[in-house]
Amino acid sequence: MTTAIKVLLIDDHPLVLEGIRSVLETYDHIEVVGAESSAKAGLATSKSNQPDVVLMDINMPDMNGIDAIELFKDQLPATKLLMLSMHDSREYISTSTMYGASGYVLKDVSTSEIVTAIEKVAAGGTYFSTGVSQVLMGEQNDTGANSLLTTREQAVLLLVAEGKSNKDVAAKLDISIRTVETHRKNIKKKLGISTTAGLTRYAITHGLLGA
Secondary structure, X not given: OOOOEEEEEEOOOHHXXXXXXXXXXXXXXXXXXXXXOOHHHHHHHHHHHXXXXXXXXXXXXXXXXXXXXXXXXXXXXXXXXXXXXXXXXXXXXXXXXXXOOOEEEEOOOOHHHHHHHHHHHHOOOOEEOHHHHHHHHHHHOOOOXXXXXXXXXXXXHHHHHOOOOHHHHHHHHOOOHHHHHHHHHHHHHHHOOOOHHHHHHHHHHOOOOOO
């Protein structure tokens, strides 16, 4: 007999949480090992129950799902993360996958599609629901990974990713610190990345910086 896929659910909307849980429990090959309303509670429960897949919402109080991805990847590296969201923005999708999520599913998909996503991710693959795939395809059709950034912004991104401070970047490029701050702000906005660590990961992922 095939071992059931252990799934933990994290969503701050009780109706969504219970709705998904009740449906998933009708599948013999899926075992719901927990349902939590916050990322912190979900992480604590996961340490005890060791789920194969965590199905997690993005917009939650205290800690959003994207920030939680890093904690899960660090503390529970074997657990696969499947993001569940009502948002199909490229910013959310790209950042989630860059941080380590194995899939991204929109909340309006059918239950059978959520089950398919869980199966694919548990098996070590990736899964993106139809609307999400279209957004990602649009991203791949860009003229280049950094087509969003100007040449100067790419230079700033590279130096920031190397750990340089604003003062160091300003000196290196012979521009003012205020100008560096403006470039950093624009880079984060264009890429949908809010942290320096995220910018570093982006630079590595897109071949700007050696891993």
